[in-house]
Amino acid sequence: MHANICFLFSLACFTALFNELYVSANGAQPQSLSLNCGSENDGTDGDGRKWESDVKYITGKHPHARAQYQDSSIDSEVPYMDARIFTSEATYNLPITEKTRYWLRLSFYPSEYSGLDISDSYFSVVAGGVTLLNNFSASITAQALTQAYLIKEYSLAPMNSRILNVTFKPADKPDAFAFINAIELVPTPDLFGSGTMVGFSDQTFDATDGTLQTMYRLNVAGQYISPTKDSGNLTRTWYNDAPYLFGAATGVNLQSNDSFEVRYGELAESVAPPDVYRTARGMGYYKDVNMKFNLTWLFQADANFTYVVRLHFCEFQLTKVNQKVFNIYINNQTAQVDSNAADIIGWTGEKGVPTYKDYAVFVKDREGDEEIRAGLAPINLFET
Incomplete structure (x- = not known):
């Protein structure tokens, strides 16, 4: 299993619809x-x-x-x-x-x-x-x-x-x-729309009309991506995830081969540059060992804010559903689990097609709670 991660937190209320266009009324593109x-x-x-x-x-x-x-x-x-x-x-x-x-x-x-x-x-x-x-x-x-x-x-x-x-x-x-x-x-463009509110299966959030602050933007298992290498002329900076890994089990770095092509399809290229989807962090090659631990990232956070957690995925090894299935946990709460577990090929239909999932979590003002943990854990669909 593998992922890339982006964190933001809300400074304002969330309402309205998702829209990928940013052309002004007179047809001219806004300037930086x-x-x-x-x-x-x-x-x-x-x-x-x-x-x-x-x-x-x-x-x-x-x-x-x-x-x-x-x-x-x-x-x-x-x-x-x-x-x-x-x-x-x-x-x-x-x-x-x-x-x-x-x-x-x-x-x-x-x-x-x-x-x-x-x-x-x-x-x-x-x-x-x-x-x-x-x-x-x-x-x-x-x-x-x-x-x-x-x-x-x-x-x-x-x-x-x-x-x-x-x-x-x-x-x-x-x-x-x-x-x-x-x-x-x-x-x-409006990069953030609606998503799941972790811990409340019947609630969602909508970030389209909100003002947000970027907290962490990480290229998992990949190198630093400078503003000039970002997609969509958005000049974002992407950092390596290693400093945020939690625990002794940090997994292994995975990288696609030179011929691997990222095919965005209906997904806008401005969501993330191709290099984000060419690397990933996996749990390793020993199934029995992998079942005993979670792959976890730990982030410091301020209390009394709602945080949007975006996980980027792109499969570059496998080609069929049920070959790589895992649960996603945010702050020890289930975001994608069991019957709704994560299956990248199940989401995208094929290798080389990126996707992402947005989750929101509220960080309470309690001692020891001023952090966010994002964890991935494998499941065995064929266990008897």
Whole structure:
């Protein structure tokens, strides 16, 4: 059995219908925007992506600063070495197309900036009337995650507006300031629709009109996929899943042969790039051993949110139903089990055709519950 995983959590109510189109009323495709904040000039990063100065999109005059050093994990000065600084409330006015969903990505490099103490940086961010960050410290968050920089990614619900206001507001405390290194705005199809609410067999969720934050996006058993290698021009980043495996039994890495072709069929290519479906994590080759454990991923989560768990599947070994059948568990609750167990060929009809399943789980505010476990366990259909 194998899977690829994507996690998001809800910031707003879920309603409406699924739609894969994102063409504006006048027939023009909405445009992406990549801002190198704090820089007076346009620039190009190490992947060849072009970044525009933020000057014409912000109201008022706000200072900029240059990072005192470049961390070894940052392979390009653009867009992390310059920052826009806010000592008072400030708003970006970003052009958007009405009734279109967008990724909004905010990048923070909490480095040393001349004359500023990064430990004083606490602020909130509000986009389109939705609070995305509140009393946020990029420095503390980056230290906790042992990362040099942070990228916060949100999928914004469609709006009846041609301008997206993104407001930065420093905390109400002495010397507090806000800062931002980069802003990306990318039009997307409605990638998320309805799915099963885990633990409530008679309930579903609908994410089409919701604003969501990406928590984890993993290429299971595969390599890092950079934004330039993503599908659908969505410039998503996909990370290897190994750091999130739980327990001693981590399975084995599987990879398709060079001639394997991913055939999307009715599934939009924007759902995930082909490389996501060319690798997988399996349990191994010994049936009796496999029946004794689950393949499990563990993720830290905040309480009192509903999380959408998307599992991507594509069979590249077997060709018949009932050859690979397994149960799916989310936080020790059955998502796909027994008579409704997962069978990839049963879902898709043939090898090489990708599919995905969405599940939602609410994380309660109880001690020890601030995590999400996704587990797969084989079943033996022919056991007597």
